[in-house]
Amino acid sequence: MKHPKKIKVGISIGDLNGIGSEIVLKTFDDSRMLDFCTPVIFASTKIITFLKKKYKLAINFQGIDSAEHAIDGKVNIVNVWKESVTINFGEEDPKVGEYAFKSLEAATEALKKDEIDALVTAPINKHTIQSDKFNFPGHTDYLAKELQGESLMFMITDNLKVGLFTDHVALKDIANVITPELIKKKIAIIQHTLRQDFRIQKPKIAVLGINPHSGDNGVIGKEDEEVLKPTLNEIRESGELVFGPFSADSFFGSKNYKNFDAVIASYHDQGLIPFKTLSFGQGVNFTAGLSKVRTSPDHGTAFEIAGTNSANINSFKEAVFKAIDIYKCREEYKKLTRNPLKKQSKKI
Template identity: 65%
Template sequence: MSETKKVKVGISIGDLNGIGPEIVLKTFEDPRMMELCTPVIFANVKMLSFFKKHFGLENRFFTAPHSEKVVDGKLNVVNAWKSNFKVNFGEEDKVAGKYAVRSIEVATQALIKKHIDVLVTAPINKNSIQSEEFKFPGHTDYFAQALKGDNMMFMVSDKIRVGLLTDHVPVKDVANHITPELIEKKVGIMSASLRKDFGIRKPKIAVLGINPHSGDNGVIGDEDDRILKPTIHKINDMQGELVFGPYAADSFFGSKNHENFDAVLAAYHDQGLIPFKTLSFGKGVNYTAGMNRIRTSPDHGTAFDIAGKGEADHSSFAEAVFKAIEIFKNRMDYIAITKNPLEIQKRHRSKG
């Protein structure tokens, strides 16, 4: 991929009553961002002008008539809706949820049509977005249907990468959801992503146990011995992957064992996200791995408690933008070199 080509970064605005608009505008107030990418916000230019004035920011908008008509060097806005909305910072509102969904849907269509290269989503409120037309617990589930593929919530930072076997599943149901087929599928998604999206040729993956102490040889549940261990052995033997575990989750991160692996596959949401956010909060990115399109988001929610106060830290959103661009370039390089094996040899010789 040419280093001079600017990546077109699509942005869904998130919940208008939350911190989404603030962190988006703060990120792109820095003029250096325009040298890195071409941002395209799917929202409403009048609404963004309100947020700009409220937070005392200096953004300048270019209203693009369509996602195909964006301009490099500008902060592009595609009007995803025309009607106005009265912002009530910090409040759950079904109307705000409707506009958040509209932004996601219009941005997703632009992503499918390749009018944008990547999509970065600002935080949504999972209750406000629910309707007869939109019944997804979150972005990851929506993209699994909209982009018609298997995907995985993959939390990534410079320090650690954590994927999930199950994500928005009640804890009481986790063990019932974990099957050999699911483990093989998630390991496959993670391994392929590490190769294509992060440039790791032979990934090492750690799998965390389902039960405390990985079941203590069946004393605290038999799922680890009955499901996880034989499936990990099968993946290593049949597919040649470097997959290890199951590891007891309580000591795995405190002992810094995660530093010995390229990624960690956790059994359920909090098992993976609590240590990830403890180690990387503000610098972490939620990446939806396994899709033929690239989507990232910050590692936090709508933060209704500070919405409208000008206190929101945009670091994680900016990291989500940087990570989306990095993954896009890595993926383009991967496609190029796998299509042309001679290019691989040339690169190895140049490094030698």
């Protein structure tokens, strides 16, 4: 009996002065992970050997020159560079930032060429990675450009999914950025990803207000009354289950989020503070709207504990599992949409 080929999960190593390399290697130090996927880490065997000794791990790995040569049942390391890299845990270093980008660039190219099936990114330092080649607020915007998609930051667990109208936008600019066009576009992305990537055929979505108390009928800002409410009404008229705007201060504490398949916050902290409070390190950052699957842990480089051998791997491990699950759902969705008989039977 022929066994199906395992999903190739590409991994960018992130900032080597942070906890990224630790959580990556500790995740795959557990050989049982190789039952679920074939990991392909974009770094160098030299640096991985150093880190293996640093963290006293038993992980066995295979050095390869290209992701297409990855071997099932092995931890594969694509040699993106050959030279030595000086690591000073917990320090910001533009030179180390260059290697974070080299890893990400190589992993993204492999993803575009279908040499890997999905990408999981370890945390970068958004300051030290900046260069002529990387001039973006973070991974999401870079991948949107490279993969030519309409990206949306979508924070997910099994029981909570939070999307954002705006992500890395200064608070003073939020009201001007949220337009009817943006609202429609972001809601459409979430509706599609819930159907395609999470098997939810008729998603029910809650939208949080822009202002405190959703503006209190225009008393605390007019954006909710003049922009958000009319746009949501228009979307509802098309038959979609979109509700709100809800007052953000009580929405999560009242557990109202449990009544919806996804929640859309107006800005970064409005959505991510409650998400991270409720997810307890089990959350995953999924970039919805792209032609390829990309996930990451829900935390950053954690320089304050880097190199201390104390990083929690749970969010990164969950990011790997979610990448695998979403890839499978997406492949299943493609088969269903390509088969008119199956599509017709679902409408009856």
